Amino acid sequence: MTMGDAPKPYDDTLPGLLLRRARAHGAKTALREKQWGVWQRFSWSDYLAAAAEFAGGLKKYGLGRGDIIILIGDNRPEWLFAELAIQALGGIALGLYQDAPAEEIAHIFQLSEARLVVAEDQEQVDKILGIRPELPHLAHIVYHDPKGLAGLDEPGLVSFEAVRELGRDQAGQFEAWTRELSPDDPCLIATTSGTTGRPKLALLSHKNLLAMAHNLGLVDAKRETDEFISFLPLAWMGEQMMAAASALLFGFTVNFPEDPDTVQENIREIGPHVIFSPPRVWENLAARVRVKIMETTPLKRFLYEKFLPIGIRYADARFAGRKPGLTLRLAYFLAWACLFRALKDRLGFSNVRSASTGGAALGPDAFRFFHAMGVNLKQIYGQTEIAGISCIHRDGAVDFTSVGQPIPDTELTIAADGEILSKSPSVFLGYYKNPEATAETLTDDGRLRSGDAGYFDEAGRLVVIDRVKDVMALEGGFKFSPQFMENKLKFSPYVKEAVVLGHGRGHLAAIVCIDAEIVGRWAESRGLTYTTYQDLAAKAEVYALVRDEIAGLNAALAPEMRVKRFALLFKELDADDGELTRTRKVRRAVVGQRYAGLIEALYADACTLHLRAEIKYQDGSVREMCGELRLEDVA
Known part of the structure; x- marks a missing residue:
């Protein structure tokens, strides 16, 4: 498909695309879900029938144009059935x-x-029932997993199948409802990350979503024959970008894992062609491979240690824009046959053609690792307010510092x-019921203020530094990006989260949370026993x-940017405690207030500190x- 002959999708809608897919390829598999160990298949015709029937049920409940309907739960086909049904009626889905x-x-x-x-x-039903007295507008609670709900008698509580049954005689109206839609109609509300407070509600149109999917597809191709695994929350803009907008536009198959714990196993079963994950997922994969190599047979460990450096050299040559020499190509061919082919298959990446990461910077070591085994991993950049994507690395032009080109x-x-x-045509319509925030975010000529500081390098690629408001300065005036330093620290497989401090101080310090799984395996391999996360994080080893990890990082940095002191927190930073957003971004104000005593101690002569902290559970208990x-x- 070329830019000249590609159809512009701006004149279409998501339900309109579903109709066209079902008509042209009704029997083709649109969705799969693994249940009870078996992959359940839904064709495009099944997809349309479920959405049309559910839309009919919503219509009988008196819902329609402009109504906001909330979805909450794990990734399941019913989420997409409901989302397309809501949008077909002119309503707005809010995940x-x-x-x-x-x-x-x-x-x-x-608010909605x-x-x-x-x-x-x-x-999720229990969660909603617990706050129902505060929700005067809520009339209906629809569930699609009946386990544990059979005997529950609550007003308005009804199964997904019952709503479909109610609307079955209206399903034939789906096409007529869809014809009344405009590409400029709002169809989705996505919550922002909320790093400084409560999440805002970003309102997006069909055109916003489809323009983004179309333009991204011009430089990172998606095909009708592709397979995609949907395992990141569908409330996240990045997953909507793939599982909804791109899947409907390009017609590839979306697969839902059986359980969050079986994602890696299910990826291997499906062998996806397209995969998109935030940096931490990629870094965890690379770290787990390294941990498993420590536990494997001497022969496999020998092959890994022998051939991985060859793959890294081959990848580095490609990153530098050089054609690898004959000797290196022959060595890589041997490395592929002895190591990388099996490793790629083990991870489920044998068919991957489009691999991308976004939301934060990915470390050079992770990039090298995946490119060494032949996974063409690229960095992307964007915001919820621009339907997810504005930049991506181009094929053959991946680098470690930029996020690519627009x-x-x-x-x-x-x-x-x-x-x-x-x-771009993907810039959102504004924040729902928040004109002040909308005016602050959009310029008079319709440009989106990202809130990020950055610049273009000599090759025209965008380099993102940090949030504009988060750029800090040491007491001597030296400016630094805490997010840049935090990402550097998280390049270590042993570090899960970090908060870098130093504004108005004489040097940088850090609060670090270890990765319990990886550090735990490291400890076990050395005969170190421990009981809890707190016990593990307190060990001198x-x-x-x-x-040592921080010292290695410091060696490559200017003196002013080096982390001089640190502490290992006895708990993970947690979204339930308000310390992180749901997309795992640090809420600096909360951390600064909650750990004020620890921060002061890091800049004093103290060697120990007795710290108290509250942990809040999802049920509200503390x-x-x-x-x-x-x-x-740090020496």
């Missing part, structure tokens, strides 16, 4: 993260005045203060491990943790 706390859910219900919610299972039909400029501004933290210098 919530399945682990969102009750207070946040109540706020969004009240939603009269119906599609809640996956007993857990996708077609997207214009990026840098404001006088360094902020990245975007203009683990402190020494992290200290438990207090306390313990001694060591405060260590």
Whole structure:
């Protein structure tokens, strides 16, 4: 498909595309879901029938144009059935993260005045029932997993299948409803990450979503024959970008894993052609391979240690734009036959053609690792407010510092203060019921203020530094990006989260959370016993491990950017505690307030600190943790 002859999708809608897919390829598999160990198949005709029937049921409930309907739960076909049904009636789908706390859910219900919610299972239904007295507009709670709900008698509680049955005689009206839609109609509300407070509700149109999918596809091709695994929350803009907009536009198959714990196994079974994950997923995969190599047979360990460096050299030559020499090509052929082919298959990446990561920077070591085995991994960049994507690396032009070049039909400029501004048909309609925030985010000529600081390198690629408001300065005036340093620290497989400090101080310090799984395996391989996360994080050997990792990072940085002191927190930073957003971005104000004593101690002469911290569970209960933290210098 070339830019000249490609159809512009801006004049279509998501339900309109579903109709066309079902007519042209009705028997082709659109969705799969693994249940009870068996992959269940849904054709495009099945997809259309489910959406049309559910839309008919919603219509009989009196729902239609302009109504907001909330969806919450794990990734299931019913989420997409409901979403397309809502949009066919001119309504707006609003997805919530399945682990969102009750207070946040109540706020969004009240703001949206939603009269119906599609809640996956007993857990989500119980959560909604617990706050129902605060939701005067809510009339219907629809569930699609009946386990544990059979005997529950609550007003308005009804199964997904019952709503379909109710609307079955109206399903034939789906095409007529769809004809009344405009590409400029709002169809989706996506919650922003909410790093500084409550999430805002970004309102997007059919045109926003399809323009993004179309333009991204021009530089990162998607095909009708592709397979995609949907395992990241459908409330996230990145997953909507793939599982809804791109799948409908290009016609590839979306697969839903059986369980969050079986994702890697299911990826291997399906062998996807397209995969998109945030950096932490890629980094965890690479780290787990390294851990398993430590536990494997001597022969496999020998092959890994012998051939991985060859793959890295081959990848580095490609990154530098050089054609690998004959000797290196022959060595890589042997490495492929002895190591990388089997490793790629083991990870389920044998068919991967389009692999991308976004949301934060991915470390050079992770890029090298995956490119060494032949996975063409690229960095992308964007925001919820631009339907997910504005930049991507091009094939053969992947580098470690930039996020690539703008996708077609997207214009990026840098404001006088360094902020990245975007203009494209994918820029959102505004924030729902928040005109003040909309006016702050959109310029008079319709450009999106990203809130990120950046610049273009000599090759015209965008380099993102940090959030404009988060750029900090040491007491001597040296400016630094805490996010840049945090990403550097998280390049270590042993570090799960980090918060870098230093604004107005004499040097940088860090609060670090270890990766319990990887550090735990490291400890076990050395005969170190432990009981809890707190016990593991307090061990001197683990402190020494992290200290060496930070020292290695410091060696490649300017003196002003080096982390001088650190502490290992006795708990993970958690979204339920308000320390992270649902997309795992640090809420600096919350961390600064909650750990004020620890921060002061890191800049004092103290070697230990007795710290108390509260842990909040999803059911609202609170438990207090306390313990001694060591405060260590980095040589």
